[in-house]
Amino acid sequence: MLLNTIKYDEPVFRPPGEARSAIIQATLGCSWNKCAFCEMYTSKNFKSRNFEELKSEIETLSRYYKGAKKIFLADGNAFVLSANKLIPILDEINKQFGKLQRISSYALPKDIMIKSESELKDLRSRGLKLLYVGIETGDNELLKLINKGETFNSTVDGILKAHNAGIDTSIMILNGLGGKKYSQQHALKSAEIINKISPKFLSTLTLSLPYGVEHFQEKFNGEYQQQTIVELFEELKLFIENIKAENIIFRSNHVSNNLNLKGTLSKDNDQLVEMLQQAIINTPNNKYPSAPDML
Numbered sequence: 226m227l228l229n230t231i232k233y234d235e236p237v238f239r240p241p242g243e244a245r246s247a248i249i250q251a252t253l254g255c256s257w258n259k260c261a262f263c264e265m266y267t268s269k270n271f272k273s274r275n276f277e278e279l280k281s282e283i284e285t286l287s288r289y290y291k292g293a294k295k296i297f298l299a300d301g302n303a304f305v306l307s308a309n310k311l312i313p314i315l316d317e318i319n320k321q322f323g324k325l326q327r328i329s330s331y332a333l334p335k336d337i338m339i340k341s342e343s344e345l346k347d348l349r350s351r352g353l354k355l356l357y358v359g360i361e362t363g364d365n366e367l368l369k370l371i372n373k374g375e376t377f378n379s380t381v382d383g384i385l386k387a388h389n390a391g392i393d394t395s396i397m398i399l400n401g402l403g404g405k406k407y408s409q410q411h412a413l414k415s416a417e418i419i420n421k422i423s424p425k426f427l428s429t430l431t432l433s434l435p436y437g438v439e440h441f442q443e444k445f446n447g448e449y450q451q452q453t454i455v456e457l458f459e460e461l462k463l464f465i466e467n468i469k470a471e472n473i474i475f476r477s478n479h480v481s482n483n484l485n486l487k488g489t490l491s492k493d494n495d496q497l498v499e500m501l502q503q504a505i506i507n508t509p510n511n512k513y514p515s516a517p518d519m520l
């Protein structure tokens with residue numbers, strides 16, 4: 226019934242932690258849409274939705290999701306919207322849904338940086354408490370190669386600015402992003418950036434190549450050499466071994482991952498490293514990951 230009432234602009238993506246959230250498409254597509262590995266929104270042109278349309282969708286959703294605790298603002302980086310555009314949307318959500326645990330969205334570090342400290346605090350006070358940021362890696366060389374449009378420093382600045390305003394972050398790192406050549410620096414610089422920003426949540430996903438290795442090669446200066454599953458585990462192990470920040474809720478349970486891991490870093494580092502070591506021993510070293518049935 227809901228599907229007849231709200232017409233989502235497909236495809237719609239949301240983080241696993243938002244599986245039970247009401248989803249409001251405040252924007253369509255991704256305003257950046259240029260990352261070499263990402264095909265999520267290549268079928269869409271970025272657009273900010275009209276507030277009047279959103280208002281009626283929020284009202285409809287509030288009737289179907291009675292008692293909803295969480296709202297996720299889609300698509301790719303709804304946080305790119307200015308505070309002036311986000312505030313009426315958040316106010317309408319709060320008015321229609323009543324008491325919520327949190328509102329969240331995907332964001333790029335630059336989306337955070339374009340807002341002032343007081344704007345960020347204002348958004349936080351209206352319930353926007355969590356931003357999902359796919360930083361992918363802390364390695365500047367790799368960030369450039371994948372055309373992320375961010376650097377180690379711009380990422381740290383953006384994330385810390387959100388934290389200072391009381392907004393938590395959930396950070397995503399992409400295992401296998403640099404292939405064999407960049408594996409070590411990817412793991413070490415990613416651990417370094419996590420130690421600097423100390424996010425509340427951290428997850429690792431594994432690079433998926435739905436259009437094949439060659440398609441990605443073209444966008445990666447031809448330097449990408451796919452890693453075996455064992456090499457991916459070794460990269461992840463090196464990453465976890467080097468995380469010193471504390472009280473980070475860690476999950477590596479995305480459909481793209483070859484081993485399910487969860488724990489609290491750095492308290493559970495030894496246990497996670499041991500699990501990875503066992504997986505390394507038990508996996509043939511000539512096995513490559515298959516592309517999951519998703520982009």
Ligand code: SF4
Pocket residue numbers: 255256257258259260263264265266301333359
């Ligand atoms: S990875 Fe994120 S920022 Fe990059 S193109 Fe995809 S959705 Fe946009």
